Amino acid sequence: MDDAIAQAQPKSDKDLYATLDGMGIAHTTREHPAVFTVSESQALRDEIPGGHTKNLFLKDKKGNFFLVTAQEDAEVNLKAIHTVIGAKGRVSFGKPEPLMELLGVVPGSVTPFGVINDTQQRVSMVLDESLMKHDIINAHPLRNDATTSIGRDDLLRFLESTGHKPLIVALG
Template sequence: MPKTFDELLQFLDELNIEISTIRHAPVFTVGEAQDLRGQIPGAHTKNLFLKDKKDNFFLVTVDEEAEVDLKTIHNKIGAASRVSFGKPEKLLEYLGLVPGAVSVFGVINDGQHQVRVVLDEGLMQHDTINAHPLSNDATTSIGRDDLLTFLKATGHDPLILKIDGSVPN
């Protein structure tokens, strides 16, 4: 049974991690979420649940504005082949999430460590990072270092790599 929002908050509290959460109407795309930007400071995330041909799974978390080249990302993240999006059934099984609510917080449900977490180095330059807290009707703000503490406490040692292929202005 996937963890609930309250169980996530309790876990973060046990780690002495301070967060703030804002409830809002469900959002399913980065575009819809961008309408909330005035209320929520910090970096906002885009999350890709990917798999390679050997059924290795990856959760790639980047800034919402990042450009991700799905034709070459496998070379960066150590996949066995080109990647495709993981099926909703595996997303639910491994991260306890449904499409539209994909979030780095989902690794709290990956007790078997089936998913490799990859964070974009550009995202990690922000002090505050925002992600859905297991559902897409809220946004939780967490400090960058606290996010790393959370991930390590779940048994996930993230790769921090340059994923964003966009050219800075």
């Protein structure tokens, strides 16, 4: 019974760091007060170099889920994004329950690192091509009171290791 309970728990930031370390991926994490929006996190820009992310957990009409990670200032057109990410019809924001079930995070902590918890690959990973122009990508490490910096190519390697080969598209 204890094993079943342990398996049901989403991976933590410590699990993420151990996974990255095991893959030989360099990463740094900076602790800071919890941030819930891009505008709140912009105060940290001078302290943390690189590309900063905006993350959208979306669901289409057929129940398919998408994690869209974009440059923080990208203007994502929710009425049209389905045409570039392969969604079946228009998308809406996913609810907190499937967000926790699939990515192991709560609203405000959405991150590309969340796919570490999507062991059945139910979420399609989408990256904004403008974000991918940065050598360093910054995202929450499964919680919103820290920012983890990782190399762009290492982020891609991490995503692919979880079975989430990202679709890279122009979003804004």
